[in-house]
Amino acid sequence: MNRKKESLSYHYKGIDIFPRLDLLHTYKIIGSSSNQIRRDRTSCIFCKKTLSGINKTKSHLIPELFGKNISRNNYECDSCNSLSGKWESSMGTFLTPIRIVSKIKNKKGKIPKFKSRLDEYAIQTEMFINDSGTLKGILATKDDLKIDDVGNGRLKFRLGQCNPFDIYKVFLKIALSLMPDDKLKKENWMIKYLFNGTNDKHIFPYLYKVFLDDKxxxxxxxxxxxxxxxxxxxxxxxxxxxxxxxxIHIVLPIKKPKKKVYLQMPPILEIQKEKLDYEIEKIDLSDTENKKWDMSFKFSSNMKPTELKYSDN
Structure with missing residues (x-):
């Protein structure tokens, strides 16, 4: 899984991609997890099987990996919910660092602990949030935590294996679950990308992530x-x-992609106060095989994680 911060413009499957920050006004919200989704149907929105007391599930529209929530997808059958549950294993690996730095609790009220892959080191890096909300742990290498002379730095999580394309499919499923019936009927062709593993020219499997140090x-x-x-x-x-x-920001499949595509980036200007520069991380989710990768977070001196210690080994 590739991570690039130096340039967000790129060439993908013969198409030139140009990210922008000023196109949000050209889009309107057509579905939100903050609102209850109502549909005029009695069938699963994914496989079209009739929903009944036997196969109707009370699945979460937003997986609880993102934090405890009461969102529901009442239009999904047990089979489709079980299949997508397999993708959430990779999503869990992806979200663990975010949940730790954001102190996001699971449904049992616990923040997950992190244990890195071993690599060539004698021990694994371990990090956790203690009861007082402090990030603590033992670092296997100084590369996992780099701090400059004024106290600013970067904390790195060396993650184990996960399937990047499964992560993309979790987000695509959320998007389709939010799509109104009239749109979903027209864009029904997108559903195949959830269940057949196809990654062709219609898919742009990149995730854009912004870490907010003041929000x-x-x-x-x-x-x-x-x-x-x-x-x-x-x-x-x-x-x-x-x-x-x-x-985070993803693009849904494009039915007729052109030779170039302009992509609106996450709505930073609406959320964070204006700054001279913004750090947007582009994460490649195109791999369909398990990969090891890293995730890092920049922090300022007032966020310094002082209770992380280096191993003596």
């Missing part, structure tokens, strides 16, 4: 946006997620 979202919220004006090179649909100290 905290206490409840996970997802919004599905659709473009409301005719722009030749803009995707029809974007999914934005707000949880903990991050904003």
């Amino acid at each position: 905290m979202f206490t409840k996970a919220t997802f919004e599905l946006r659709q473009i409301h004006q005719q722009y030749k090179y803009h995707p029809q649909y974007l999914l934005t997620g707000y949880f903990g100290k991050v904003i």
